[in-house]
Amino acid sequence: MASHYDLEEQEQIAQLKAFWARWGNAITWLLIAVLAAYAAYNGWQYWQNRQAVQAAALFDELEQAARADDVERVRRVWTDLQAQAARTTQAQHGALLAARVFADAEQSADARAALQFVIDRARDDALAAVARLRLAGIELDAGQPEAALKLLEAEVPAALRPWRADRRGDVLQRLGRIDEAREAYREAWRGMDSDVAYRGIVEAKLNALGVDPGAEPEAKP
Known part of the structure; x- marks a missing residue:
């Protein structure tokens, strides 16, 4: 009976050796890759958290x-x-x-x-848009209206479109393109809610160009 079990054990050992000879190297590399990925993930999380705190x-x-x-x-x-x-x-x-x-x-x-x-x-598209608007203002103040206008060509989120239109009006007026400036200011005025204080400034700009936006008919959608 003992020799029977010895024979079975020897067969199992032989099968295990054959399996390991065929797949052992691949299994080892797979385990290494999994452990490396786990370590890298933990390292990345630590680095991210550390950066956030800093x-x-x-x-x-x-x-x-x-x-x-x-x-x-x-x-x-x-x-x-x-x-x-x-x-x-x-x-x-x-x-x-x-x-x-x-x-x-x-x-x-x-x-x-x-x-x-x-x-x-x-x-964040909104952050980039705000940066462009502010940079356009700096370029305009520096006497570079063409550079400012180019910055304002980029698309912006809907909430910032009235502010871009207002800045475009400033630039276009500096360039002497008065009709276009009026349209830009109109777009800005219409796009701002009535409770936005800056809307009054846009209205003053339109008044200075001979436009009373409150007296104009509402634009059709």
Whole structure:
């Protein structure tokens, strides 16, 4: 009886050896790949979480510097935010904030660079559109209306179309294209809700061009 079981065990061992000889190498590499993927996933999660924490801390510091109108501190923190967490949402919002501080300080080159950062990297269409609108304003103030108009050619989310139209009106008026400017301002005025305070500014721009939008018939859909 013992020899019978020994024979069965020997057959099983022989089968196992044959199976391992055929598939052992593939199984080993599969296990290595699975473990490597698991380790990479954990590493990626750790890196993502670490970046998020760093970005949040830096953005908070950037906000403090902006409230204090500390331009050099804003520049330093913004540089750190780009270096350490450039792919985060906080970096996009930080760029817009830094650009405003730089523009207020009449440091247009730094403002341009920060806004271009958003345009090039933003995953959110609305953020990229806001950056283009602000950059167009900087170009217009710098006496570059053609460059500003080009920036305004890009499509924007529906909620921002009245604001783009208003900025286009400013640019077109600077270029002496008054009829087109009127139409742009009309589009902006009609697109803004009546409770939006800025609508009154757009109306004033139209009045200065001889248009009373409230007296005009509503555009047919």
